[in-house]
Amino acid sequence: MDLSPLPEIMVEPIVRAALLEDLGRAGDITSDAIVPAHYSTGMDLVVRQHGVVAGLDCARLAFHLMDPSIAFRPVLADGASVVPGAVIAQVEGPGRGLLTAERTALNLMCHLSGIATATAGLVQAVAGHKAQIVCTRKTTPGLRALEKHAVRAGGGSNHRFGLDDAVLVKDNHIAIAGSVGEAVARVRAHAGHMVKIEVEVDTLAQLDELLGLGVDAVLLDNMTPDLLAQAVTMVSGRMITEASGRVNLESAPAIAASGVDLISVGWLTHSAPILDIGLDAA
Known part of the structure; x- marks a missing residue:
C-alpha cells in the first residue's frame, strides 16, 4: 500500500x-x-x-x-x-x-x-464487490485527520472531512426546506460551482424526486439490501450511490451485493x- x-x-x-x-x-x-x-x-x-x-x-x-x-x-x-x-x-x-x-x-x-x-475487516468482508468502505464525520474531536488517515491505512477511503468541502443535504435540511427539490435549489443558489452535492434519502419516492435534479451523489440511509438494489437500478449510474446504517461484518456483504458504490460506516472512527x-x- x-x-x-x-x-x-x-x-x-x-x-x-x-x-x-x-x-x-x-x-x-x-x-x-x-x-x-x-x-x-x-x-x-x-x-x-x-x-x-x-x-x-x-x-x-x-x-x-x-x-x-x-x-x-x-x-x-x-x-x-x-x-x-x-x-x-x-x-x-x-x-x-x-x-x-x-x-x-x-x-x-x-x-x-x-x-x-476494523476498516480492514470490512474491506475484506466486501471483497469481490465494487463498494468502497468509507468513514464519516463521526470522529473524536481533535483527532479527525489522524482517524481518517487510519481508515486509509486499513484500506478504506474518506468521506468529506468537514462541513466546508462538500454539501450533504440530510433529513433535517429537507424538512426545513419543505422538499428535496427546494433544498437542492437553495444549495445551488449558495454553493460554488466546484462544490459537489449529495442528498440523503430514506425512501424510493424521495429518490425518484431526486433523480431529475442532477446532483452528484445520493446517500441511501438505513435501507434494506433489497431496497438498496432497487435504488441502484433506479439510479442507473446517473450519480454515486452510498449506503449507510446498520453496517457491520455480517451485514456488509449483502449491502455491497446490492451494487452501491460506497458504504459509509460511522463506528469505524467513534467506536472501533x-x-x-x-x-x-x-
Whole structure:
C-alpha cells in the first residue's frame, strides 16, 4: 500500500497536547523518582493481536518531543498487517523519557491501529464487490485527520472531512426546506460551482424526486439490501450511490451485493476497539 504520511505540522500539535495533558503540573513524578537521570535503555513496541498498524508517526513524535535524544526505529509501516508478537518499532534512549512518553504513544497507536484493523475487516468482508468502505464525520474531536488517515491505512477511503468541502443535504435540511427539490435549489443558489452535492434519502419516492435534479451523489440511509438494489437500478449510474446504517461484518456483504458504490460506516472512527500494543524491554 502506498500510503503517504500526514504532514508533521498536522500531527505534532495533537501529540504535543496529549503529552501536556499527561504531564500535568509536575511531570512524571514516578519515573523521575525511580529512574536514574542518566539511565538509558532500549524497548520494543510489540503488538499483541492480529491487526493492521496505524499511528507510527504519532508514537515517533511522542518520544521525540519528550526527549529529542530518543532514537525511534520503525520496523513496519502504517498499513502493515501484524500478528501477535510482531515488533512494530524499536526505541532507545533515556529511560525517563521513554517511560514518560509511553502512554501517549500507546494511546494514539492503539486507537488508530484499532480503526485500521476494523476498516480492514470490512474491506475484506466486501471483497469481490465494487463498494468502497468509507468513514464519516463521526470522529473524536481533535483527532479527525489522524482517524481518517487510519481508515486509509486499513484500506478504506474518506468521506468529506468537514462541513466546508462538500454539501450533504440530510433529513433535517429537507424538512426545513419543505422538499428535496427546494433544498437542492437553495444549495445551488449558495454553493460554488466546484462544490459537489449529495442528498440523503430514506425512501424510493424521495429518490425518484431526486433523480431529475442532477446532483452528484445520493446517500441511501438505513435501507434494506433489497431496497438498496432497487435504488441502484433506479439510479442507473446517473450519480454515486452510498449506503449507510446498520453496517457491520455480517451485514456488509449483502449491502455491497446490492451494487452501491460506497458504504459509509460511522463506528469505524467513534467506536472501533483498540489494537493491543505494548512497550516491552528489548
